[in-house]
Amino acid sequence: MTNLACLALLLATLAACWGQPAYAASLGDLDPVFAPPVTCGVGQHVRAVCMSDLDGDDVLDIVTVCWVDSAFWVLLGNGDGTFAPAVRYPIAGSPYSGDVGDVNGDWIPDVVTSSLDTDYVSVSLGIGDGTFGAPTIISVPELPWFVVLGDLNGDLALDMIVSTPSPAWDLAILMGNGDGTFQAPVHLTMTQYPKTLTLLRLDGDDDLDLIVVHPGADGFSVLLGNGDGTFLAPFFYGIGDYPLEAGLGDIDHDGDYDIAVTCSDDGTVAVLRGSAYGTFAPPVYYPVGNWPQDVVIEDFDRDGHADLCVANNGGWTISLLRGNGDGTFQVSEEYDAECCPHTLAPGDFDGDLDLDLFVGNSEDDFSSVLINLATSPATGPETGFAGGPGLRLSATNPSVASSVIRFALDQPAEVSLTMLDVGGRIVDRLWGGYPDR
Numbered sequence: 060m061t062n063l064a065c066l067a068l069l070l071a072t073l074a075a076c077w078g079q080p081a082y083a084a085s086l087g088d089l090d091p092v093f094a095p096p097v098t099c100g101v102g103q104h105v106r107a108v109c110m111s112d113l114d115g116d117d118v119l120d121i122v123t124v125c126w127v128d129s130a131f132w133v134l135l136g137n138g139d140g141t142f143a144p145a146v147r148y149p150i151a152g153s154p155y156s157g158d159v160g161d162v163n164g165d166w167i168p169d170v171v172t173s174s175l176d177t178d179y180v181s182v183s184l185g186i187g188d189g190t191f192g193a194p195t196i197i198s199v200p201e202l203p204w205f206v207v208l209g210d211l212n213g214d215l216a217l218d219m220i221v222s223t224p225s226p227a228w229d230l231a232i233l234m235g236n237g238d239g240t241f242q243a244p245v246h247l248t249m250t251q252y253p254k255t256l257t258l259l260r261l262d263g264d265d266d267l268d269l270i271v272v273h274p275g276a277d278g279f280s281v282l283l284g285n286g287d288g289t290f291l292a293p294f295f296y297g298i299g300d301y302p303l304e305a306g307l308g309d310i311d312h313d314g315d316y317d318i319a320v321t322c323s324d325d326g327t328v329a330v331l332r333g334s335a336y337g338t339f340a341p342p343v344y345y346p347v348g349n350w351p352q353d354v355v356i357e358d359f360d361r362d363g364h365a366d367l368c369v370a371n372n373g374g375w376t377i378s379l380l381r382g383n384g385d386g387t388f389q390v391s392e393e394y395d396a397e398c399c400p401h402t403l404a405p406g407d408f409d410g411d412l413d414l415d416l417f418v419g420n421s422e423d424d425f426s427s428v429l430i431n432l433a434t435s436p437a438t439g440p441e442t443g444f445a446g447g448p449g450l451r452l453s454a455t456n457p458s459v460a461s462s463v464i465r466f467a468l469d470q471p472a473e474v475s476l477t478m479l480d481v482g483g484r485i486v487d488r489l490w491g492g493y494p495d496r
Contacts, residue, residue, distance in 0.1 A: 090434075092360050092379055093394045093416060096427035101134060101145050103127040105419030105426055108404040109159040111168040114189035119406055123419055123426065124157040124172055131157060131172055135189045140409030140430070148191055152177040160208040160217045161185075163239030173203040173221055180206055180221060184239055199223065199231045199244055209258035209267045210235075211288040218288060220269065222253040229253075230271070234288050249293065251276035255304055261316055262337035272320065274301050279320060283337050296331065298342050300324035308356030310365045311386035319367055321351040328354055328369055328378075332386050345380055347391050349373035352421075353403045357414050358382070361433045370400035372421060377403075377429065398423045 102125030113120040118136040123145075125132060130149045134142040152174025162169045167185040172194075174181070178201045181194035200223040211218040216237035221244070223229045230253060231244035251273035261268040266284035271293070273279060277300055280293035299322025310317045315333045320342075322329055326349060329342035348371025359366045364384035369391075371378055377396045380388035401421035408415040413431040420426050 089381075089392070090432070091394075092392070092431060092433055093377070093429040094432055096395055096397050096418065096429050098397055098425040098427050099134070099142065099145075100424060101125070101419070101426045102130060102132040102147065103424040104421055105402060106155045106421065107157045108402045108417055108419045108426075109157055109170070110404055110406050110417070111159045113168055113185060115167075115187060119408070120189060121404075121417065122157065122159055122170055124154045126153050126155060126421075129153060129174075131170055131183075133189060133191070136408070138410065146190075148183060148194075150174060150181050150183075150194055151196075154181075156205040158206055158208045162208070162217050162235060164216070164237050169239070171206055171208060171219065173199075173206040175202055175204055177203065179203070180219070182239060195239070197233065197241055199233070200227070200229055200246070201225070203231070204254055205256050207256040207258050211258075211267055211284060211286075213265065213286060220256055220258070222256055222271065224252050224254060230256075230269075232288060245288070247290065249273075249280070251278070251280065251295065253280075257305055257307060259307060259316065261333065263335050268337055270305055270307070270318070272302050272305050274303060274323075277302060277322075279305060279318075281337060281339070294338075296339055296342075298322060298329040298331075299327055299344060302329070303351070304353045306354040306356045306367070308365045310356060310382055310384075310388075312364075312384060317356070317386065319354045319356055321347075321354045321369060323350050323352065323372075326351065328367060328380075330367070330386070330388070343387075345388055345391065347371060347378040347380075348376045348393060351378070352401045355403045355405055357405045359405070359414055359416075359431060359433065361413055368403055368405070368416065370396065370403050370418060372399050372401055375399065377416065377418065394429060396420075396429070397425070397427045400427070 101123040104126040105123045106126045107124035109122040118138040120136050121134040123132045130147045132145040134145045153176050154172040155175045157172040159168045167187045169185045170183045172181045179196045183191040183194045199221045202225045203221045205222040208217045216235040218235045219233040221231040228249045230247040233241040233244045252275040253271045255272040257270040258267045266286035268284045269282040271280045278297040280295050282290035282293045301324040302320045303323050306319045307316045317333045318331050320329045327344045331339035331342045347369045350373030351369045352372045353370045355368050356365050364382035366382045367380040369378040377394045378391040396418050399422035400418045402419035404417040405414040415431045416429040418427040
């Protein structure tokens, strides 16, 4: 009999502003991946960029968090690679970080920001039409630096983690009530100064794990989640000089997250291959540009292998390192990015199913968009993460509605499903399930 398996794919899609033509330096026989940058006004001194469908039209929109402006700005996408003019939403203090997620259970994205010179974070609830209500203040320890959202205890309500490097090296964990409010913070003291935070599933269970980058300690920590809002003791990895940001993705097709961390004083990016247990191999270093900041792992050139993209703040360039598919990368290609690139956000801005790049600039009142020029790959069956046969499925934006995709299996077989977003990032995995017969 035919075996039917159902999978609800929740895709986190991304987007931004669009631009004009271009090329990169020292490409040799390679075709350029990105066009030259096109600038758009999004507020002064961008420190964070978030992307989501804010108005329910199945088109990706942009939120930029701007340090000097004391605000976040919203650019609504038109679906053709263009965006409506940016709208400013004031936030007290100097916001440095932000995240987007549905914190009150109404299926509408909300915006959370942290302001480094305050003792609180701000929650701005989405209305559903791309606008936001007045911010609500939530008290946290002094000097909140970085904020990230995720469901830490499996109750379907988003929780919050905030890094507070001073006066104590703390992480503040605030469990969400599901109605836009949060419980009092629980403090987790780190032995190293914490800055950027990343939540994802590293070790194959259903619990979110945490990666914390420590600039002053020249390394990062991995904290495996217990599934109840608590974490195991951190495991520290030493890398290059003054690390700033981490990007994660599968660079060697083994189904496990690997990590890339920018080492700003070294002008390198450290790449560590991951295992199914949430551990990482020793770092391999790749030269990039001057004073690298953010890094993302995506398949930009559409060859089926994850690539590295790095924002070089001091060199005004973007470094692209094309992946070989075995965990190694080719020599960096440099693309112009205008003034002081700081934050990277990849997404399909123009609807052609490849990843363009939004670049938040840290020292001006505009940001840049680099449109992807890569050609589409051939269609057909794809290789699975572990080398077996694979099938690529797609679904609409879950901010509007969930999608169910049904597919038939020719023979009874064990099924392992990997859910990815449009950038090729692993969203979730279901291992070793047997379909109903």
